[in-house]
Amino acid sequence: MALSRKQKRGAFIATGIAILGVAVGLVLFAMSDAIVFFYTPSEAAEKVEQGKRFRLGGLVAEGSVKRHPDGRIEFVVTDTIASMPVIYSGILPDLFREGQGVVAEGVLERDGLFKADSVLAKHDENYMPRDVADALKEKGVWQHNEPAASQ
Amino acid sequence: MIIEAGHFALVLALITAGYQSVVPLYGAHRGDARLMSVGRTAALAQLFFVGAAFLCLTYAFVVSDFTVKLVAANSHSAKPLLYKISGVWANHEGSMLLWILILALFGAAIAVTGRNLPLPLRARTLAVQGMIGVAFLAFILFTSNPFERLPSPPVNGNGINPLLQDPALAFHPPFLYAGYVGLSSVFSFAAAALIEGKVDAAWARWVRPWTLAAWMFLTLGIAMGSWWAYYELGWGGWWFWDPVENASLIPWLVATALLHSAIVVEKRDALKVWTILLSVLAFSMSLLGTFLVRSGVLTSVHAFAVDPERGVFILLILCFFIGGALTLFMLRAPQLRQGGLFAPISRESALVVNNLLLSSAAAAVLTGTLYPLALEVIGGAKISVGPPFFNLTFGPLMVPLLLLLPIGPMLAWKRADAWAAVQRLWVAAIIALIAGGIAFGLKSNGPLLAPLGIALGMWLIAGAIAEPLYRARFGEVPMAIAFRRLLGLPRSTFGTAIAHAGVGLVVLGIVGVSAWRQEQVLVMTPGQVVNVAGATITFGGVVPVKGPNWQDEQGRFQVVSGGREVAVLTPAKRTMQPSGQTTSEVGIHPFWTGDLYIAMGDGDRASGGRVVRIYYNPLVALIWLGALVMFIGGAVSLSDRRFRVGAPNRSATRKAGRQTAGARA
Numbered sequence: 001m002a003l004s005r006k007q008k009r010g011a012f013i014a015t016g017i018a019i020l021g022v023a024v025g026l027v028l029f030a031m032s033d034a035i036v037f038f039y040t041p042s043e044a045a046e047k048v049e050q051g052k053r054f055r056l057g058g059l060v061a062e063g064s065v066k067r068h069p070d071g072r073i074e075f076v077v078t079d080t081i082a083s084m085p086v087i088y089s090g091i092l093p094d095l096f097r098e099g100q101g102v103v104a105e106g107v108l109e110r111d112g113l114f115k116a117d118s119v120l121a122k123h124d125e126n127y128m129p130r131d132v133a134d135a136l137k138e139k140g141v142w143q144h145n146e147p148a149a150s151q
Numbered sequence: 152m153i154i155e156a157g158h159f160a161l162v163l164a165l166i167t168a169g170y171q172s173v174v175p176l177y178g179a180h181r182g183d184a185r186l187m188s189v190g191r192t193a194a195l196a197q198l199f200f201v202g203a204a205f206l207c208l209t210y211a212f213v214v215s216d217f218t219v220k221l222v223a224a225n226s227h228s229a230k231p232l233l234y235k236i237s238g239v240w241a242n243h244e245g246s247m248l249l250w251i252l253i254l255a256l257f258g259a260a261i262a263v264t265g266r267n268l269p270l271p272l273r274a275r276t277l278a279v280q281g282m283i284g285v286a287f288l289a290f291i292l293f294t295s296n297p298f299e300r301l302p303s304p305p306v307n308g309n310g311i312n313p314l315l316q317d318p319a320l321a322f323h324p325p326f327l328y329a330g331y332v333g334l335s336s337v338f339s340f341a342a343a344a345l346i347e348g349k350v351d352a353a354w355a356r357w358v359r360p361w362t363l364a365a366w367m368f369l370t371l372g373i374a375m376g377s378w379w380a381y382y383e384l385g386w387g388g389w390w391f392w393d394p395v396e397n398a399s400l401i402p403w404l405v406a407t408a409l410l411h412s413a414i415v416v417e418k419r420d421a422l423k424v425w426t427i428l429l430s431v432l433a434f435s436m437s438l439l440g441t442f443l444v445r446s447g448v449l450t451s452v453h454a455f456a457v458d459p460e461r462g463v464f465i466l467l468i469l470c471f472f473i474g475g476a477l478t479l480f481m482l483r484a485p486q487l488r489q490g491g492l493f494a495p496i497s498r499e500s501a502l503v504v505n506n507l508l509l510s511s512a513a514a515a516v517l518t519g520t521l522y523p524l525a526l527e528v529i530g531g532a533k534i535s536v537g538p539p540f541f542n543l544t545f546g547p548l549m550v551p552l553l554l555l556l557p558i559g560p561m562l563a564w565k566r567a568d569a570w571a572a573v574q575r576l577w578v579a580a581i582i583a584l585i586a587g588g589i590a591f592g593l594k595s596n597g598p599l600l601a602p603l604g605i606a607l608g609m610w611l612i613a614g615a616i617a618e619p620l621y622r623a624r625f626g627e628v629p630m631a632i633a634f635r636r637l638l639g640l641p642r643s644t645f646g647t648a649i650a651h652a653g654v655g656l657v658v659l660g661i662v663g664v665s666a667w668r669q670e671q672v673l674v675m676t677p678g679q680v681v682n683v684a685g686a687t688i689t690f691g692g693v694v695p696v697k698g699p700n701w702q703d704e705q706g707r708f709q710v711v712s713g714g715r716e717v718a719v720l721t722p723a724k725r726t727m728q729p730s731g732q733t734t735s736e737v738g739i740h741p742f743w744t745g746d747l748y749i750a751m752g753d754g755d756r757a758s759g760g761r762v763v764r765i766y767y768n769p770l771v772a773l774i775w776l777g778a779l780v781m782f783i784g785g786a787v788s789l790s791d792r793r794f795r796v797g798a799p800n801r802s803a804t805r806k807a808g809r810q811t812a813g814a815r816a
Contacts (some may be wrong), residue, residue: 022548026547027519031522032477033521033533034536034539034540035536035537036535037532038533038534090764092752094734105535120615
C-alpha cells in the first residue's frame with residue numbers, strides 16, 4: 001500500500017463520490033417509482049390509470065357507509081363534484097365519520113372501485129387532513145369556518 | 152400572581168440571555184478574564200429564571216388554574232396528576248418552554264463542568280448558547296406566551312388530546328428535546344472554535360461527551376415515540392416514515408456520524424473541517440425539525456399550532472443560526488490545519504466510510520421529507536412520499552454500513568490489514584451464519600432476505616462482543632491474564648461494544664417484524680375462536696369500563712397458548728370526557744418470540760360482532776430493547792474516566808487512560 005498522498009486523496013474522493021452517487025441514484029429511482037400522488041375524486045377521474053397507486057382524499061358521503069358481514073367496509077368519497085366508491089377491509093380510524101374528511105390510499109380497480117389498503121382520518125376532532133382541506137377549498141366547498149386545528 | 156411571576160421570570164431570562172451572548176464574547180475578544188467569566192454566572196442565572204418560569208406553569212397545570220388560557224385549553228381537573236404535569240408540554244407554548252428549559256440546562260451544565268476548558272473557548276461557547284436562548288425566548292414571549300390569561304375563565308378545561316394521555320408520551324418529549332437541544336451545545340462549541348480558528352484534539356475531547364449525551368437522549372426519545380406509535384395508534388407498526396419521525400431521525404443520523412468523526416479528531420487530529428461541519432449540521436437539523444414540527448407545515452399529532460407568524464419566526468431563527476454558522480465556517484475552515492495522514496485501509500478510513508454512509512442516509516431522508524413540501528410550494532402536484540421511498544433509499548445505504556460495522560473497530564489507526572481484521576472476526580462470522588441457517592430452517596416459507604437479515608443482526612452482536620475480547624487477547628494469552636486485561640480496558644471500549652450490540656438487536660427486531668409478521672382482520676362475534684401464531688384467541692364480548700376521565704368499551708379476548716390461559720387482552724374503544732373524543736387502546740401480550748397484538752374496531756349493532764385486527768409481531772420488542780441497549784452503551788462510555796470532567800488529577804488520569812486505550816488501538 002505505498003500510495004502517494006495524492007493517490008490517497010484520490011482514493012477517498014473516489015469512494016466519497018461513489019457512495020454519494022449511489023445515494024443520489026437511489027433517491028432518483030425511488031422518486032420515479034415510490035411516490036404516491038394525491039387526488040380528489042374529480043381529479044382522479046381525469047388523471048388516474050387503473051392499477052396505479054394513489055391517495056384519494058375528500059369527504060365521506062353522508063349515508064354511504066356500508067359494512068359487509070365479512071368485515072369489509074364500503075363508502076363513497078366525494079368532493080361534491082365527483083365521487084368515487086371505496087372498499088376497505090380493516091379497522092377504520094377512530095375519527096372516521098360520515099360527512100368528514102378522509103384520505104384513502106390504494107389502487108383503482110377495473111370496475112371503478114377504489115380498493116384501499118389504508119384509510120387515514122385525523123388526529124383530533126377538528127382536524128381535517130390538510131390535503132383534503134386544501135383541495136376542498138380550491139373546489140369552493142369548504143364549509144368549516146377555519147380549521148380550528150387546535151390551540 | 153404566580154402566573155405573572157412566571158411571565159416576568161421569562162422576561163428576565165431573555166435579558167440575562169442577551170447579556171450572556173454579548174459580554175463574554177466581547178471579553179474573549181479583548182482577552183479580559185473578568186468579562187469572560189461573566190458567562191458562567193449568566194448561564195446559571197438564565198437557568199434559574201427559565202426554571203422558575205417552568206415551575207410556575209407547572210403549578211398552574213397542577214392546581215388547574217383555568218384563568219390561564221393554556222391550562223383551560225389543554226387540561227381538565229379530572230385528569231390524573233401525571234398527565235396534568237405532562238400536559239405542561241403537551242401543547243405548543245409549553246413544549247417550547249420545555250425546549251428553552253433544556254437549552255438553559257445544557258448552558259448551565261457547560262458553565263459548571265467546563266472548569267477545565269480554556270476560558271476564551273468557554274466564554275465563546277456560552278455566548279453562542281446565550282444567542283440561541285435569546286432567539287427562542289423572544290420567540291416564546293412574542294408569539295407563544297404560555298402565561299396568557301383568559302378574561303372570563305371557564306369552569307373546567309378542554310382536556311388533553313386523548314392520544315397524548317399516555318405514560319410513554321408523557322416522557323417522550325423531555326427525552327427527545329434533551330437530544331435535540333443537547334446538540335445545541337455541540338453547535339456552540341463548533342461556533343466558538345470557528346471564532347477562535349482553532350480545532351485540536353482537546354476540542355474534540357470536550358465535544359465528544361456532549362455529543363454522546365445528546366445522542367443518548369435522542370436515541371431514547373425516538374424509541375419512546377416509536378413505542379408509543381406502536382401501541383397507541385393501533386396500526387401494529389413501529390415506524391411510519393412520517394415527516395415528524397423523520398425530523399427526529401435526521402439529527403440522529405448526523406449526530407451518530409459526528410460521534411464517530413469526533414473520535415478521529417481526538418485520536419488522530421484529522422477530519423477537523425468535516426467534524427466542525429457535522430457539529431453545525433446536527434443542530435441545524437434539530438432546528439429544521441423544530442421548524443417542521445412547530446410551524447404547522449406538516450399536519451400531525453405534533454402540529455399543535457397552525458399559526459403562520461410562528462412559522463416565519465422559527466424560519467428566521469433557522470436562517471440566522473444555520474446561515475451564520477455556515478458563513479463562519481466558510482471564512483474559517485480553510486485556516487484549520489489538517490493533521491494525521493492515514494492509509495485507505497485504516498480505522499480512520501472506516502470511520503470516513505461510516506460518515507459518508509450515515510450522512511448520505513440523512514440526506515436521503517431529508518430529501519424525501521422536504522420534497523413533497525417543496526413541490527407543493529412551487530405549485531406542483533400533491534404527492535406523498537411514504538415507506539416505499541425510504542425503504543428503497545435508506546435500506547441500501549444502511550446495509551453496507553452495518554456489514555462493515557464490526558470490522559471498523561478491529562482496524563488499526565493509520566494503516567491496517569483488512570484481511571487480518573476479518574480473520575479476527577471469524578467466530579462472529581460463523582455465529583452469524585449459523586443463526587441465519589437456523590432462521591432459514593425454522594421459517595423457510597418467509598422471504599429469503601430474512602435469514603440474511605438475522606445473520607446480519609447476529610454478525611453485529613457477535614462482532615461487538617468480539618472487539619473487547621480481542622483487545623484483551625483472549626485466545627492468545629492465558630485465560631486469567633486475558634480476563635484481567637479485559638477488566639482493565641477503558642470503559643469507552645465497553646460502551647462502544649454495548650452500543651454496537653444494541654444496533655444488532657434493533658436489526659434483529661426490524662427483520663423479525665418485517666419478514667414474519669402475521670396479520671388477520673376479521674369480524675368476531677362473542678364466543679368466536681381464532682388461531683393466530685399458535686395461540687387460541689376467544690372473543691368474550693365487550694364490557695363497559697370507567698376511568699377517571701374516560702369511558703371504555705372494552706373487549707375481552709382470552710388467549711390460550713400451550714394448553715393454558717396466558718392472558719386476557721382488553722383492547723378498547725375509549726371515549727374521553729368531557730371532550731367526547733374517541734381513541735383506541737390495543738391489547739398486547741408479549742410472548743418470548745414476539746407480541747400478540749389485538750386492536751378492536753367498531754361493532755355491527757345487529758350481530759354484536761366487532762372488527763378485530765390481530766397481529767403477531769415476532770421479535771418486535773428487540774427494536775426498543777436495542778435502543779435501550781444503545782442508550783446504556785452511551786452511558787457506559789460517558790462514564791469513562793477520560794470524559795469525567797473536573798476529575799482530580801486530570802492530566803495524569805487522562806494520560807493513563809490514553810495509554811491503555813492506545814495499547815492496542
